[in-house]
Amino acid sequence: MNLRGGNSAPAQGGQFGWLVSYPKSGNTWMRIMLQSLRNGGAPVDINESIDSHILNREEFEEHFGVESSDLAAPEIDAVRPELHRAIARASKDPLILRKVHDRCWLTASGERVFPPEVSRGAVYIVRDPRDVAVSFAHFFGLDLEAAVDSMADSTKTYASSSSRLTLQLSQQVGSWSEHVASWLDDAAMPLLLIRYEDMLADSARELEKVARFLGIPAEACAQAAAAAGFSTLREQEDKRGFREKVPSAARFFRQGRSGEGKEKLPIHLLERIENVHGAVMKRLGYL
Amino acid sequence: MTETGHLPDYSFFGLRLRSPFRLHSLPAWPALGSDEAPEIELCFGETPDSLAKPIWSSPFVQIGSDRTALVNISTVARFWIHGTIQAADMTIIVVQPAPGTEIFEIETILLGTVAGIVLHLRSLLPLHASCVVLGGRAIAFSGPCASGKSALAAALVRRGALLLSDDLLISDDSGQSVQAMVGTTQVRLWPDVMDRLEIPREQRLPTRLEHGKRAVAVPAVEARAWPLELMVSIESVGSVDEPVLVRRHGLPALFPFKELVYQQEIGRSLGNAAREFRGLTALANGAALFALRRTKVLDDLDRCADVVLSALGGGL
Incomplete structure (x- = not known):
């Protein structure tokens, strides 16, 4: 029995390689490593365009x-699947990497937002939700209680405010455990599960898994992992900022370690996370 | 929905438009030469469900091989854009409203998506830019979605500039200098920007039902062409302590073109690529080009306006 779910057969067909995670789970780190890898392990300027961005209004309007x-x-929600197909049709790139914070969802008419026919596969990066909560609170300028609330909110959407315009299109995120389960159980495409904690232990090894899954030449994984080392990214942010940082965050690359949740969350929030997300945490070995 | 009584003709990005209902975001056509036939006629009527064999299509827009177009926003209206046999230079826009739609919603789609297509069909060059006139000089702001083009135009209007157009701008290079044609008389803003600019609630007019964006009538320029002297592209960067205006030169300063040209793909499907290149080259040669580097924080809006004003005061 496959406790983790998903279908980790090597990805095939389709152009999209979806880099999926709940927010604050290592997605940007993986994107930067992949950016370096696709350039033979070259250094990455974090303020130059990172290819694998989240779907945005510019693309919607262009297509x-x-x-x-x-x-x-x-x-807009109703035509998200068609937008993905339109991007795939228009691109000559055999592999289009895209960051995704959406859960795996269907439109109101029942269509898959991430159409399997244009997908090579999904890399799902998961992180201990207790650590996510601490990072999430720092990033969005919330207290820990509010961060834990947000992670339990089934209706959570991003970039959906009616009071301001965002470059990103709105994203249906849902709760942490719904997010994980939606992708692991119902992606309808090959899926590779990567744990943030394993990236911390050996980022080159995890990058190589991702590269092989997506069909990217994997020779320069060690150089790419070094180019995207935490201290390198942090140093770049110290010097020139990071365009993907939101105003609420003091910094984007903050600590990047594991185990912080158990140290910093009060008992009642640790219990709350276990109550709400325990089943999925057990499934992933976090409990 | 048709209004009775006299309605003026309107200036639709420099073209004369006749409408069966009042439009709130276009200036009236100047009275001189008022007997002339309009170049664009808006009317209510039946529209096709779709176009046969379109040369370009999306869930919202179809472009036909016979230079017709269909815009379908299902909860608002379908707009069928075509020419006439009788008058080669006339464009008809047939509007078939959806049940329950409001006139202001029709106007919203008309002045954005539909306008861009009409202008491309007429081989003009619509830019994705907002533009104000300061001291007799037109200054346009381009940049990606949500970069603050309309917000900066509105902030400058608050400081005494006059609006020339919001979000869609016609750059006319047919004469000796590049001209910006007058466009909309309203600027469309989101609540965060309107709050920041202290725009009273009663001045915030709806653009769509159950939608945050609002239209605000602002002091507008005289309805004519103005020399387009400055083109500023807004760039969001990781961190700058203060917004900064940087001089740029030549055509590469206008990259990426697909961001600057409104509905570029549609223009190209209509064979306008050479026209686009000619227009952008004229713009690069005729206007002073700048990049405004700013952070993504709304709080720097006033400082962005300061930077533009002080640069103008310094005799750019």
Whole structure:
């Protein structure tokens, strides 16, 4: 029996390699390593464009010829699958890497938002939710209680505010455990599960797994892992900032270690996380 | 939905438009030469469900091989754009409203997505830019979605500039200098920006039902073409302590073109690529080009306006 779920057969067909995670789980780190790897292990300037960005309004408008900010959210949600297909049709790149914070969801008409026919596979990066909570609180400028609340919120969406315009399109995230389960159980495409804690232990090894899964030449994994080392990224952010940092965060590359949740979360929040997410935590070996 | 009584013709990005209902975000066509036929006629009527064999299509837009177009925003209206046999230079926009839609929603789609297509169909060059006039000089702001083009235009209007157009701008290079044609008389903003600019709630007009974006009428320039002297592209960067204006030169300063040209893919499907290149080259040669480097924080909006004003005051 496959306790972790998913289908970790090597990815095939399709152009999209989805780099999926709940927020604050190591997605950007993996993206930067992959960016370096695809450039033969070269250094990465974190303020130059990182290829594997989240779907945005520019692409929506380019492919659909419509002013996205004049549309209502359901009108945009309904055509997300078609947008992915349109991007795939228009791209000559055999592998399109995209960061994803959405859970794996269906449109109102029952269509898969991440269409299997244009997907090579999904890399799902998971992190101990107790550590996610601490990182999440720092990033969004929340107290720990509010971070834990947000991680339990089934209706959670990002970039969906009606009070401001964001470059990113709205994303349906859901709760932490729903997010994990939606991808592991229902991605309908090959899926590779990567643990953040394993990336900390040996990032080159985990990068190589991802590269082989996605069909990227893996020779330069050690150099790419070094180019995206935590201290290197942190140093770059210290010097020139990081364009993907949100205003609420003091910094993006903060600590990047594991075990912080158990140290910093009060007992009642640790219990709450276990109550809400315990089943999925057990499944992943976090309990 | 048709209004009775006299309605003016409107200036639709420099083209004369006749409408069966009042439009709140376009200036009236100047009275001189008022007997001339309009170049664009808006009317209510039946539209096709789809176009046969479109040369470009998306869930919202189809472009036909016969230079027709269909825009379908299912909860608002379908817009069928075509020419006439009688008058070669006339464009008809047939509007078939969806049940329960409001006129202001039709106007919203008309002045954005539909306008861009009409302008491409007429082989003009619509830019994704907002533009104000300061001291007789037109200054345009381009940049990606959500970079703050409209917000900066509105911030400058608050400091005494006049609005020339919001979000969509026609750059006309047919004469000796590049001209910006007058466009909309309203700027469309989101609540965070309107709060920041202290725009009273009663001045915030809806653009769509159950939608955050609002239209605000602002002091607008005289409805004519103005020399486009400055083109500023807004760039969000990782961290700058203060917004900074950087001089740029030549065509590469306008990269990426797909960000600057409104609905570039549609223009290219209509064979406008050479026209686009000619227009952007004229713009690069005719206007002073700048990048405004700023952080993503809304709080720097006033400082961005300061930087632009002080640079202008310094005699750019």
